[in-house]
Amino acid sequence: MAQPKSGAEKKVQKIECPVCGNEVTFTAHFRNEKGRDRKLVDFACDMQGKCGIPSWDPCPFYVLHRENKNISKKG
Numbered sequence: 001m002a003q004p005k006s007g008a009e010k011k012v013q014k015i016e017c018p019v020c021g022n023e024v025t026f027t028a029h030f031r032n033e034k035g036r037d038r039k040l041v042d043f044a045c046d047m048q049g050k051c052g053i054p055s056w057d058p059c060p061f062y063v064l065h066r067e068n069k070n071i072s073k074k075g
Contacts (some may be wrong), residue, residue, distance in 0.1 A: 009030045011029075
């Protein structure tokens with residue numbers, strides 16, 4: 001994973017995943033830009049590739065991170 005540039009915000013969240021049935025940790029990096037909404041620049045899950053979701057099908061939590069810009073920081 002590439003290191004986010006300055007002005008980036010890191011969010012870590014532990015949550016029960018309905019796909020694999022275990023608690024997983026998601027890490028998302030957002031880039032803050034003046035006068036614009038922040039943008040998701042990186043997303044990772046500790047079960048990535050092992051949960052059974054095909055590579056062409058987006059993770060439901062990735063979609064959640066894309067849509068919700070106010071995900072709480074936990075961990």
